[in-house]
Amino acid sequence: MTSEVTTRTDTSTGDPTASDMDGLRERYRYERDRRIRADGTAQYRATTGEFGYYADDPWSSATERAARTDHVDALVVGGGFGGLTAAARLRDAGLERIRIVDTAGDVGGTWYWNRYPGIACDIESSIYLPMLEEIGTMPSRKYPPGEEIRGHARAIAERFDLYRDALFGTGITSLAWDDDAGHWRVRTDRGDDMSARYVVVSSGPFNRPKLPGIPGIEDFTGHTFHTSRWDFGWTGGDATGGLDRIGGKRIAVIGTGATAIQCVPHLAEGAEHLYVVQRTPSAVDTRDDAPYDERWWTSLQPGWQRRRREDFLHRMNMHPPLLGDDDGVADRWTDTAPIRGVRRYARTRDTESLAEALEIADAEKMDELRARVDAVVEDPATAAALKPWYRQMCKRPTFSDRYLQAFNRENVTLLDTGGQGVERITADALVVGGTEYPVDAIVFATGFELGADPATRAGADVRGRDGLPLARRWSDGLHTLHGWVSRGFPNLFHVGALQNSASVNFAHVLEEQASHIAAVVGEAGRRGASVVEPSAESEDAWVATIRERAVDQQGFLAECTPGYYNFEGRPRKRNEQFGGGPVEFHEVLRSWRDGGMSDVLGEGAR
Template identity: 50%
Template sequence: MTTTQAPAPDELAALRQRYDLERERRVRPDGARQYLGTDAEFGYYAADPYAGEPAGREALHDTVDVAVIGGGFGGILAGARMRQQGVERVRIVEAGGDFGGTWYWNRYPGIHCDIESHVYLPMLDETGYVPEWKYSPGEEIRRHAMRIAQKYDLYTDALFSTAVTSLTWDAASETWIVATDRGDAFHATYVVTATGTLTEPKLPGIPGIETFRGHTFHTSRWDYAYTGGTPDGGLTGLAGKRVGIVGTGATGVQVIPMLAEDAEHVYVFQRTPSSVDVRGNRRTTAEDIGADQDGWARERRENFLRIVSGETADRDLVADGWTASAGLLEKLLPSFRREGQGPAFEAAYEVADAAKMNELRTRVERSVTDPGTAEKLKPWYRYACKRPTFSDKYYPAFNRDNVSLVDTADTHGIERVTEHGVVVGSDTYELDCLIFATGFSVGVSGVHSGKLPVHGRDGTQLLHAMAQEGPRSLHGFTSNNFPNLIRMGSLHNASSVNFTHVLDEQAVHAAALVAAAEAGDALLEPSRASEDAWISVMAKDAPDHEWFHAGCTPGYYNREGLGRPNSPSAYPHGAVAFHELLKQWREESVDEVLRPRTVHRDSTVTPDGNGS
């Protein structure tokens, strides 16, 4: 936990009251229903601005060994680890025009990762790449995704600008039929779903949004044809333009300073301010981070994972805002191993939390010259209520004459959009451009959104089964009635602020499962008893964080103020322990998920690869 000056008991009481007041100002009865998807009339918000109209091609009806749904880091890592296990035909199907996932779609001005690049970028040891910056810009990350795909020959069978529309188990051939929106219906012996947790852009359901006559877009589909410039800035198309931006989360914090440099005027519409800590980005060299040593990147990311998961470490290799405040992530990650329990722990936690938030609020006062604006930018909630953000440019942007902060807490957001601008209370703001930095529907990927129906053994529909009985799996990867289907993601798995590390461990596990099935001429499918046992493990020590998040200001961590569900959705003992559990299980108990095939075939997978 942080070591700044501890607040007195009367200050803690006052803070609790202030936090409750600020929460009540922002809670809306419609909760998450306040947002719109990008279907139907708003579909153009999700269109691909980078690839253009996809080139025509013949529909595919062939057979591959492994089909991976999703071309972000999860899918790329799954493909790479499959290659290391000797899998010959790996086909990645991706809705975007190239690899990269969220880094393909998000190319807005100022975009950087908020996790240190040397631990965030996967497979640095394998590719020999050393990031140029402590916190990589988006383009460096996107190019690294492509670098991995090229190294492991994932472009050969990839299908881009293609969305999978259904997965159907074919019992006669014991393969999956993968159907797409391009007319494909090919077979795959194994399917890995890696559709991510931040894939569906969301828009605020503001009355009149469809009537606005100015220019508008979502930050995940940045329109450089209109703004000019690049992710590095130079938005010359905004000269003389009045620009409104909705949203002050991690995206808004990065975009707003860039808009301020070129637009005539920027109106920042804020419901809840982010906590914004020091960024301190800088160029790095191989010598800075010990990249001349074998396995340097694995050591560094393991060190980071241990610290942010509450484990002990001899030293802090990353030494940034995340690791300095790691103890305060306990309410965000079920992975923190408490040193104490009960009232004494909670009391100490609250004191450390208040000290850190006081430090961040003091930073606002010292950075923003106008007291009224500074007060509106102060985060009045506890540290783990929202994902922390980091910037050295955000607060100074509000000292510019051409930037105005419009607080919408008391009106629960923008009240309505007109043909020429937006209305907040008694004020109307005329705009030429309205930008939505409103994020994504968290955790709503293809399978969980219903856009990707999965029909398993005897026609069992995955989403229907989950609705009937709740999520069932073994380790989050495989489920009964869905042979040879491996799911990647956060459900029933480990969690960490550095999700690419978690994804890589998942990819290693997925590839090992395929190798084991091939070696045993078997299908991958756990029994219901195995699922029951895993669900019991998940539930036994699940931390009770619902009360904490119910007291937070609304956001995606607490279902827009409705409280965080206290279901056992992640392994309760942390990512470090979970990865060790998986490794041991692979060595001792992988036969638990192997079932005899009824349709035999020649193996194309060599089970002695180095990915396990």
């Protein structure tokens, strides 16, 4: 490490701070460089094969049923919030037979699979839970547990009669457009050979867990599981904690991201000894959870959820808030570094560029988070290893009032791997820094395969007009109109982050997309249009807009510590997101709908 890095600008630790920007940048580069791996995203492996985590459903047993050969108005691939809201809005648009198909045993998506102890949302529930105002229930608290969120998913399915035609424990294997019949032929791994006029693909970004490709991982003879397939039969307890079967057990958790932040405190309370294996520390802010006040809740006026969502979207995307702090969501998300940077720029624009203001505000925010580690963690060496050295939005921010505190327990040891991960695994131990740490079990909190389009994540072979594979159509880059429909693939709609604009409150984005799809389908019905398909001109124009308006994030992401945001230190050269942000993008969709939708419903669309 260079002398700049060790400039003693923080007299208590010797670490660089915002007052030493040169030293801070150098420290960030050093920490990034020692985590860069030659194998990039190839360092991970699938959870299939001998592990079988992906194939098995620990929450539901497969039930025998006859293969389906019927026809439905709409088939929705995925029963998470994206699929549920799309199906519900299509029901509102007048469609009668709507079939959700999911490999899971029930609706809920990521909230179905992930039931690890401590799981909860990190976006305030009043704006996160879809259709909350319509369903009419009050969440128990600002950040409710996963079981409550999964219950809300079931409530949506029940409210809109979506269980009637649903097929669970079923995976889509192929989608093929039949031009003569004007519908999609759908085949599954359960022998189904169905047809659907419309297909919505909403397979979600967190449906394919991954494992680290650690040498010797197959040799371990102890117990293993991925957090998205938690084994309560082995640990005891449930998603609220109480892991009463791990007393006397030595357990290692590999991973320190958003999942580990929540489950580590519960494992620490039950295990004889817990090793937390860290490649890169998370930036952990306070959570400040609290129960909702029923009097406040009942005082909310109709339309409150949309107003609060839009206010949060404005705050998070550097637009003036629509509501005051007492009426809107003003939490730690709205105090992240970019938000602070915009506020700073409003004060200093005569002397600082926007880039300078953002970087300084980021440095100050990260100073605070590192100081919080020192204030909470008692052992200086452990505290030093838990400090995040990167700009805040290089990784998804995390929030907890229990994670850092767990390292003050005598039975918890942080195994910091210097950014390289576990060296190898033996039959009964992890090897880190040349030292073996015997363990009885390994819990993989190692995340999910990200970056693929929804159809690829769904594992389906999608073929449009003339048998053209969707993968070939997109082989030189995505080709869509507004991210939801693609020429050559009529009546096939995508829900997710394709050539549109995302937000940290992804449930809001999904519901906006669902409403958009339903509005177009409803209009197609009124006009008697047989297909919804963009014209070549409209699709080309949108792709050109994406290219022209794309924000160049490559420089920022290249400086970041490796992670899934930057594809393990190799950010993609092409940004496929709409550069105007979600506030403007939602207005683009509204204006387009008001303009008549002729480029997907008119003659030019076919």
